[in-house]
Amino acid sequence: MTEKTPEGLRAQRAHLIASTGLAEAVLRERAEAFQLYPEHMDVWRTVEGIDCLLDGAEQDMQLTESQAQARGWEEKYFEMVEKYTPIAVRDAALQDHLPVLRRAIEALPETCRYHADTSPRGGWRDEACCDTGIPARRRALAEKALGALSKTKEQI
Structure with missing residues (x-):
């Protein structure tokens, strides 16, 4: 499998169009009217495939940027919640879930x-x-963790 960058795909696309000796607009018009030689039709189908790949790469890039931005906002949100939520409120919420x-x-x-005995044998x-x-x-590990969580401030 060959992997190419978007720049490499654009260069390959330009080379393929130039190899037909036709302008891109003329090539598109003739392809839509099915007036191309079989070799040129193969080139046009390849160009269409490259266009799909480039569109997908741009969408992936936008999605990745938006995901990174969302992740940044999510981190800021949790940081603000941790900073400004009183410990007593968090403890009360935890006690409700116990x-x-x-x-x-x-x-x-x-x-x-x-x-x-369920302890690890190595x-x-x-x-x-x-x-x-x-x-x-x-279960044993979870019970131990739950026991530590359910201790009240008086027990600590």
């Missing part, structure tokens, strides 16, 4: 159906004892 998180964690199995099994023990291991 029961939901607890129910989600309780949906995971407590132990592996094959092993009682080697390629870094997460749990086996594939069926992964959910149980994740």
